Amino acid sequence: MTIILGIETSCDETSIAILKDGNQILSNIVSTQINVHKRFGGVVPEIASRMHTEKIHFLLESAFKEANLNYSDLSSIAVTYGPGLEGSLLIGLSLAKTLAYLLKVPLIGVNHLMGHIYANFLNHHVPKFPFIVLIVSGGHTQLVLVKDYLEFVILGSTKDDAAGEAFDKVAKYLGLPYPGGPIIEKMAKEGNPRAFPFPIGLKNEGLDFSFSGLKTAVIQKINNLKKQAINFSINDVAASFQKAVIDALLLKSLRALKQYKITNFALSGGVAANKTLRDFFINELMNNGVQVFMPETKFATDNAAMIAAAGFVLFDNKKFANFSLKVKPNLSLC
Numbered sequence: 001m002t003i004i005l006g007i008e009t010s011c012d013e014t015s016i017a018i019l020k021d022g023n024q025i026l027s028n029i030v031s032t033q034i035n036v037h038k039r040f041g042g043v044v045p046e047i048a049s050r051m052h053t054e055k056i057h058f059l060l061e062s063a064f065k066e067a068n069l070n071y072s073d074l075s076s077i078a079v080t081y082g083p084g085l086e087g088s089l090l091i092g093l094s095l096a097k098t099l100a101y102l103l104k105v106p107l108i109g110v111n112h113l114m115g116h117i118y119a120n121f122l123n124h125h126v127p128k129f130p131f132i133v134l135i136v137s138g139g140h141t142q143l144v145l146v147k148d149y150l151e152f153v154i155l156g157s158t159k160d161d162a163a164g165e166a167f168d169k170v171a172k173y174l175g176l177p178y179p180g181g182p183i184i185e186k187m188a189k190e191g192n193p194r195a196f197p198f199p200i201g202l203k204n205e206g207l208d209f210s211f212s213g214l215k216t217a218v219i220q221k222i223n224n225l226k227k228q229a230i231n232f233s234i235n236d237v238a239a240s241f242q243k244a245v246i247d248a249l250l251l252k253s254l255r256a257l258k259q260y261k262i263t264n265f266a267l268s269g270g271v272a273a274n275k276t277l278r279d280f281f282i283n284e285l286m287n288n289g290v291q292v293f294m295p296e297t298k299f300a301t302d303n304a305a306m307i308a309a310a311g312f313v314l315f316d317n318k319k320f321a322n323f324s325l326k327v328k329p330n331l332s333l334c
């Protein structure tokens with residue numbers, strides 16, 4: 001039996017999870033700081049680290065209580081060491097080192113992006129290797145070929161904004177609160193996605209993404225409508241913008257699947273919590289003979305269960321870290 005404690009503090013969620021044998025979640029406690037950062041229109045790094053420090057020990061206590069376990073039951077400590085906010089990552093890593101040192105169990109450094117990928121392994125049915133995963137979060141938009149448990153090839157990345165970042169920036173422009181994704185999704189449900197035909201970045205070339213042109217197109221459209229005193233529905237803008245993001249993500253994902261002749265596909269990252277996007281991917285990819293996997297919504301956004309799941313894979317492969325492990329704010333997947 002392998003029991004892994006997962007710790008996640010890379011951005012504005014503090015989370016501790018306890019995972020048995022790679023996929024049985026004994027506890028997954030997530031404390032979000034969104035309500036505090038909201039009033040600043042985005043994450044304030046200094047506040048994020050302070051809040052991790054204030055909360056993390058209470059979460060640790062709750063995680064053990066919920067799992068009904070003791071410290072001595074742990075096989076290993078898995079912690080996010082990058083990418084993310086430096087000060088925030090340091091809080092999780094310091095706790096992880098202290099626990100691993102005192103309990104004399106291996107320390108495992110987990111790449112946050114690998115965590116997002118392995119959120120898909122918390123399900124009953126998991127993707128078969130080789131598979132392609134689309135990571136869509138606030139900081140990343142990447143198509144990755146996963147050849148084996150620890151073999152990743154980046155097939156495409158965003159050239160500018162990440163998909164989640166585009167949701168957040170457009171929401172901010174529309175005067176909506178941070179984070180933009182959930183609120184735009186809600187408004188889009190009441191709007192017409194065909195009201196404004198927004199562009200798809202890098203439509204005809206390759207597997208990379210670009211969302212900054214889309215963001216500018218949305219802003220220009222609103223400015224022009226306002227200048228001409230034309231009435232418009234903000235829900236239509238939200239729906240049309242969301243459609244353009246989904247169309248871009250789908251186009252590149254299908255292109256990658258065809259190019260590499262892959263039939264298993266996984267979604268991951270905060271934007272993968274978007275129900276409209278999930279439904280579109282399921283329909284479109286299944287119509288193309290592709291098996292689609294996605295984490296439950298609560299495991300798509302940042303959480304420690306996914307860090308423990310990736311930690312389990314690293315544990316199994318004896319990829320242990322030593323106590324000189326440093327945080328890496330710009331860490332990439334490979």
Ligand code: KG4
Pocket residue numbers: 011136137138139140163164165167168179180181182185269270271272273274275300301302
């Ligand atoms: O993976 P995540 O929790 O944190 C990072 O690693 O970045 O992703 C956060 C991002 C934010 O940009 C947020 O706006 C977006 O995920 N997001 C969504 C939804 N829920 C969260 N985007 C679209 N629709 C959603 N329902």
Ligand code: ZN
Pocket residue numbers: 112116137138269270301302
């Ligand atoms: Zn994330």
